[in-house]
Amino acid sequence: MTVSTDHHNEAKRDVTFRVFRFNPQVDSKPYFDDYTIPVERGITVLRALNYIKEHVDASVSYRAFCQAGICGSCGMRVNGISMLACTTQVWEVLEKSREPGIIKVEPLRNLPLVKDLIVDMDPLVGKMTHYSNWVDSTMPEEEMGKKEFLISEEEFLKYDKATDCILCASCVSECSILRANKEYVSPAVLLKSYRMNVDSRDGSHDVRLAELVKDHGVWDCTHCYRCQETCVKSIPIMDAIHGIREDAIEKRGVKDTSGAKHAEAFMDDIAKKGKLVEATLPFRTNGVFWTLQNLLPMAVKMIMKRRTPPPPPMVKPSKGIKVFRSMFREMSEHVKQDHQSHNK
């Protein structure tokens, strides 16, 4: 982040905040209110909202507790992107506004709307509970307090970044899977699950993993990376998701779930042809019976629209496939070695 220093310290700009409004008691549908206020350099979106609430319209509703980037209360969408209002500089987002001088402020997505910029966090807490997002200590309660587990700095570093999460739900709001399926585990809960699973003090690793590989679980992620890109604490959330998947394949085998099978089929194709054989991917992922039952209508539609992938014999190996195969073998060997040294 850079702070522009070419403006005079106390100069002010007129900024219009286009704020999402909805009060379930009186409004049948949401609308936007415009508030134009003078804003000097160094003012955050939250401070601007505080100003609006105090001087213009006291009914504008949002959560803000610490107002210092620590507690995670003020997650909201500013110009369409989820972030903390308290750590976002007005002048900086202004430069990226689509309409000059206007900053759009909306509630987080993918959580039920309560009022204005406030969404219900209960579904997230419910998922944390469902996926056992706690360390289930191997030490019996009555033994606790007597001696420490000895934990290496190396192990600490495995979950250090993940414990930065403040549950602001920005990742939840940005997740493309959640937009389609509200049951989906969600990035924050995957991150926490990973943090618990790499903790050697935890004794419920397998229980958690068994839940994570079910429907709406870890295999539903489509790697869009929106969670990681928008994480207010810059946590590599996708590393955690990949970590759980690798763990699932290693511990439960590739035949375990459709997700694992899908990953394996993917790898097979790439290794053999350097590209995907899309026509048979559903069969190899979900089996013949499931595919015919669930995907046949879509296949018919695809045929009608001439959008079908080429039949398997027509998928020729990519150009330079020999060089690619040797590179692929080399990479696989590296990965294997990495795993071995990791497990030592």
Added chain:
Amino acid sequence: MKPFDIVIVGGGGAGLYAAMEAMKTNPALNIAVLSKVYPNRSHTSAAQGGANAALANKAKDDTVEMHIFDTIKGSDYLADQDAVEVLCGEAPKIIRELENMGTPWSRLEDNTIAQRPFGGAGRPRCCYCADKTGHTILQTLYEQCLKKGVIFFNEYFVLNLSVHGSRSRGLIAMNMKTGKVEAFAARTVIFATGGYAKMYWNRSSNAAGNTGDGQAIAFRAGIPLKDMEFVQFHPTGLRKSGLLVTEGARGEGGYLINKDGERFMSRYAPEKMELGPRDLVSRSLETEILQGRGFDSPAGKYLHLDLTHLGADLIKSRLPQIREMTMNFEGVDPIEEPIPVRPTAHYSMGGIDTDNFGRTVIDGVYAAGECACVSVHGANRLGGNSLLDILVFGRIAGHTAAQEAGRFEPGAISEDEVNQQLEEIRSGMHASGHYERYGALREELGQTLALNVGIYREATQLKQGIADVAELRERFKKVRVSDSSDVFNTNLLQVLELKNMLDLAGSVAMGALAREESRGSHTRTDFPTRDDSKWHKHTLATLVDGHIILGEKPVTMGRHELQERTY
């Protein structure tokens, strides 16, 4: 709703530990936690430094006894020594317990919990997780409470403690999502609502919600508050927001500079310069400002914390958080410009008067953490002892309430009582002729406290502060709630929080006026020395028929005799 055995108000470190321990003590009990925020938002998460415990992982010769002495000396001998013995004695056990249940502590080379030096401590005994200790402790406790199935009523704002005679029947609270006022009949109640330093508003490092709700509710119910005049100021708060620039910035070599370009600490601590003890540095900054050597700005007078000479590389590698924070909240990049700072109210040593088990004068009502005053911090808290306090006494309060709940009948709370609370809220919300702006009152409260009940105190100014608070309380009767919605009325909530701060502010100012001495964080320019013959005692503030009556309570001594506090 079925009556509860225990209702805990507040979901920070003290409240969550109390809930967990109560369930452990008696799993059959019906326990609920009421919190005005989701528990993981609580201000415990802001504690960066760590928690003290004589584990002797780092310094092999550290002992509980040394921790006890450091704490008593730090308190300027106002802490109760038996309470300090409990605090320090329980410390190693509770830190290990947290470790055992999954708190991610940083580690030493021998894989034990890492410890580092901290102000006022004779040995490096502050256990930490990077610079996010409070956050990780809060996460761990919240996770463990979810695991145990603790019942949470999130985003409930407690309005009143229902007291009849010498015992409580439970609480009345507002469900913020619906605006409904609900009764929580309970055998026991534990207050764990955090501190009250936010009454200094823009001159406070605290979360906006640290408005002393528990203390104010207890106070109105007739429970005495102890040592309210003791408020700790941190030297370097950001000018506009009061947010904290941690001591690390000075530790790395930052200078404090006045408007004449002087490194003014040479006047106050020629040897230690910027790294003098916290209260001394705070007083030095305040003196510079009072003597006209501060910079002027619409947000008030301030000084410079200059890091520019440290260079971009060092600032980026060692002080990245501070750089991010000053850019976010002050719009200043410390690589290019000095940071505007001034002292900021940081921690409240005073609070609800309790015994060593968290009990108050009302049967079945307990308090723990920053909202309570046992007292373990006396006139000045040591860094690393606040997290420890909430853990140790949160657990003790939870355990005690679980053991004693059976003794008390769950009193019924009448519909009249509930309606009366609702009526009070409604009358403010829909009254015509209410014209006072909440923001103005809140701002004026912060200003008069910072000016008249701040770092330096003196009789005339304190009397002015008391008069100002009284006037603000009068004007508050005409405060306007502009939002008429029942659903998540944050405007109403702000007004209710302001009421709590206004109700408490008088006790801080009056305690400060009565205490005619200087001790710990309390500095009287008209009484510049500690006066053990008259003031080696606690002050107690009690609300009687709407008037604050001051009383006193002896300090419990032990093995450590009174000494002059020098470092």
